[in-house]
Amino acid sequence: MFWFVVMLDDFVKLFHGSGGQLTDKLIERLFVNKVKFHNVFGGVGLRDFDDGVSIPIGDFELVMTSDGYTVDPIFFPGGDIGILAVCGTINDLAVMGAKPIAIMDNIIVEEGFPMVDLELVVNSMIKTAEENGVAILGGDFKVMPRGKLDKIVIGMTGIGLVSRGKIITDRGIKCGDKIIVTGSIGEHEIALMSVREGLSFIGEIKSDVAAIHNVIEAALEVGGVHAAKDPTRGGLAGVLNVWASKCNVGIWIDESKIPIRPEVKAVCEMMGLDPLYLACEGRAVLSVNPAYAEDILNRIREFRGCESANIIGEVRSSPKGYVIMETVIGGSRIVPPPIGSQLPRIC
Amino acid sequence: MFWFVVMLDDFVKLFHGSGGQLTDKLIERLFVNKVKFHNVFGGVGLRDFDDGVSIPIGDFELVMTSDGYTVDPIFFPGGDIGILAVCGTINDLAVMGAKPIAIMDNIIVEEGFPMVDLELVVNSMIKTAEENGVAILGGDFKVMPRGKLDKIVIGMTGIGLVSRGKIITDRGIKCGDKIIVTGSIGEHEIALMSVREGLSFIGEIKSDVAAIHNVIEAALEVGGVHAAKDPTRGGLAGVLNVWASKCNVGIWIDESKIPIRPEVKAVCEMMGLDPLYLACEGRAVLSVNPAYAEDILNRIREFRGCESANIIGEVRSSPKGYVIMETVIGGSRIVPPPIGSQLPRIC
Numbered sequence: 041m042f043w044f045v046v047m048l049d050d051f052v053k054l055f056h057g058s059g060g061q062l063t064d065k066l067i068e069r070l071f072v073n074k075v076k077f078h079n080v081f082g083g084v085g086l087r088d089f090d091d092g093v094s095i096p097i098g099d100f101e102l103v104m105t106s107d108g109y110t111v112d113p114i115f116f117p118g119g120d121i122g123i124l125a126v127c128g129t130i131n132d133l134a135v136m137g138a139k140p141i142a143i144m145d146n147i148i149v150e151e152g153f154p155m156v157d158l159e160l161v162v163n164s165m166i167k168t169a170e171e172n173g174v175a176i177l178g179g180d181f182k183v184m185p186r187g188k189l190d191k192i193v194i195g196m197t198g199i200g201l202v203s204r205g206k207i208i209t210d211r212g213i214k215c216g217d218k219i220i221v222t223g224s225i226g227e228h229e230i231a232l233m234s235v236r237e238g239l240s241f242i243g244e245i246k247s248d249v250a251a252i253h254n255v256i257e258a259a260l261e262v263g264g265v266h267a268a269k270d271p272t273r274g275g276l277a278g279v280l281n282v283w284a285s286k287c288n289v290g291i292w293i294d295e296s297k298i299p300i301r302p303e304v305k306a307v308c309e310m311m312g313l314d315p316l317y318l319a320c321e322g323r324a325v326l327s328v329n330p331a332y333a334e335d336i337l338n339r340i341r342e343f344r345g346c347e348s349a350n351i352i353g354e355v356r357s358s359p360k361g362y363v364i365m366e367t368v369i370g371g372s373r374i375v376p377p378p379i380g381s382q383l384p385r386i387c
Numbered sequence: 388m389f390w391f392v393v394m395l396d397d398f399v400k401l402f403h404g405s406g407g408q409l410t411d412k413l414i415e416r417l418f419v420n421k422v423k424f425h426n427v428f429g430g431v432g433l434r435d436f437d438d439g440v441s442i443p444i445g446d447f448e449l450v451m452t453s454d455g456y457t458v459d460p461i462f463f464p465g466g467d468i469g470i471l472a473v474c475g476t477i478n479d480l481a482v483m484g485a486k487p488i489a490i491m492d493n494i495i496v497e498e499g500f501p502m503v504d505l506e507l508v509v510n511s512m513i514k515t516a517e518e519n520g521v522a523i524l525g526g527d528f529k530v531m532p533r534g535k536l537d538k539i540v541i542g543m544t545g546i547g548l549v550s551r552g553k554i555i556t557d558r559g560i561k562c563g564d565k566i567i568v569t570g571s572i573g574e575h576e577i578a579l580m581s582v583r584e585g586l587s588f589i590g591e592i593k594s595d596v597a598a599i600h601n602v603i604e605a606a607l608e609v610g611g612v613h614a615a616k617d618p619t620r621g622g623l624a625g626v627l628n629v630w631a632s633k634c635n636v637g638i639w640i641d642e643s644k645i646p647i648r649p650e651v652k653a654v655c656e657m658m659g660l661d662p663l664y665l666a667c668e669g670r671a672v673l674s675v676n677p678a679y680a681e682d683i684l685n686r687i688r689e690f691r692g693c694e695s696a697n698i699i700g701e702v703r704s705s706p707k708g709y710v711i712m713e714t715v716i717g718g719s720r721i722v723p724p725p726i727g728s729q730l731p732r733i734c
Binding site for chain 1: 397399400404421422432437439446452496501513517522524527528530731732
């Protein structure tokens with residue numbers, strides 16, 4: 041039996057790229073314990089496992105993030121891989137408290153990829169960057185021979201600036217904080233699933249993909265934001281578990297307060313999915329000082345797409361490292377961290 | 388016939404990713420003419436088509452570069468995709484005059500990729516970064532289902548710093564400059580070719596892949612460096628043509644002065660390849676003030692691998708936009724810019 045276990049671990053599996061615990065474990069094994077220079081000038085680095093990293097320079101902290109986008113299909117209800125790559129990058133900067141200023145892309149396409157699709161994707165990137173005041177500084181373009189890559193992947197790096205000392209990291213969480221989610225959850229993953237699994241009967245559910253830096257900026261203006269994170273791979277459950285575990289706190293959420301659209305709920309019930317683990321691409325989760333929570337919520341709700349934002353729970357001193365959900369039927373249950381993913385290639 | 392031409396242009400071809408004129412034309416069509424925000428704070432941006440971009444911050448200019456690495460095979464004589472990705476990134480920063488300080492990676496692998504190979508690649512990345520004093524700040528890890536990607540691609544972003552006003556760009560070239568190449572050319576591409584085409588009879592030619600920031604730093608210390616560039620895709624001919632065209636000058640090179648190892652020359656003659664177009668991954672081409680040229684050359688030759696560095700030509704006012712080679716048989720010929728590439732997936 042030991043032999044079988046070794047065999048299983050000998051090859052990369054889909055779940056290694058899920059963004060959940062198994063990804064973290066792999067990254068830890070491959071990188072974290074081996075890399076000596078893991079940050080620069082005391083900024084946020086490899087061992088912080090945050091949404092981005094930072095380099096303090098003069099009065100500023102330069103925030104950076106880099107991700108590979110492999111979404112399938114590349115055109116989906118509500119967006120495409122170009123919009124997704126730019127929004128995902130902007131959002132990773134925004135949740136660190138940074139103002140996104142520029143991006144660089146590296147695009148790899150398969151030989152024979154339709155030029156018209158490439159133009160559509162690039163136009164989406166340009167339009168999304170422009171709408172959000174983000175410069176496209178440059179990048180790289182490579183072609184792989186036919187059959188060596190499925191259509192297109194995009195590597196996207198983002199750069200943002202934040203005043204020295206104003207960066208927001210996962211470590212900012214405090215007991216007593218209220219947890220806010222900026223809109224209904226799960227639409228991105230369900231939109232992809234509806235195309236990939238041919239679930240036309242559910243009607244068109246659009247991805248929530250959007251840049252949310254303006255929403256986060258508004259919350260920061262109100263004050264009292266201790267941490268922010270976008271619930272992509274691993275969903276809301278992923279974000280809350282990272283926080284609970286990193287800050288050694290208990291996060292209590294109230295099922296009845298979590299905004300989920302009825303169509304998403306219906307698909308989840310039909311397919312046996314837990315909406316807490318579904319990826320969003322235009323939402324943030326905030327941990328905020330309770331004295332500011334109502335004001336932040338009201339400010340956020342003014343933004344288009346954030347009308348259903350809500351306070352869904354709070355941070356307590358125990359049970360340390362756990363996320364607990366008080367369910368609509370009156371009980372409470374542990375929400376475990378995501379292990380694999382429900383669907384590969386969601387971002 | 389018109390219909391046929393349209394058809395040809397409807398799909399992405401391998402040569403679009405060659406890094407030559409056709410790549411530039413595609414990038415121009417897709418991006419350059421459409422992007423409004425193409426630089427930040429007046430730094431180097433999209434329209435400069437340089438090795439990297441820059442963002443002026445305080446007393447510094449932050450230099451960045453981002454590339455996708457798709458090399459095939461991933462392990463080759465003299466290196467692997469991990470070493471290549473880190474060196475290529477460091478070199479792109481160095482030729483802008485920046486001190487490389489950090490990298491971020493995004494790795495995409497195929498499901499079923501051997502874990503041992505992944506560890507080898509990551510260990511190479513870590514070792515190469517460490518040897519060059521470059522921090523690994525973080526990144527992303529994704530898995531694509533079996534058959535959707537050939538093994539592994541790595542997106543790599545690098546960040547470097549240079550004092551305000553000290554950045555080196557292609558535009559720095561001046562008439563009268565001497566052209567220096569820091570070592571023998573073409574070994575990287577021939578090493579890949581020897582594996583891919585099964586040319587075992589040529590003996591093992593190793594890739595020249597190496598980080599060359601220390602070589603460039605040494606040249607900068609001597610002074611008089613006006614421009615620098617690493618001759619990767621498109622080779623020496625590519626670099627010189629970019630310079631001639633951007634600065635509207637004539638670049639004259641002397642065939643007898645170009646360092647090429649006899650094994651590389653032999654393979655080129657056998658296979659009908661022009662060594663001027665072969666990719667290097669551990670060389671730089673410099674355009675320098677003639678008064679400093681000999682001193683720079685002597686300083687460079689002290690570095691391991693740079694013993695055959697040489698002054699190979701000079702910059703003249705004409706013929707504007709052209710590269711001319713005085714051949715060993717006494718004539719002179721135009722060296723045209725690279726169009727396609729001799730081999731796909733060389734970096």
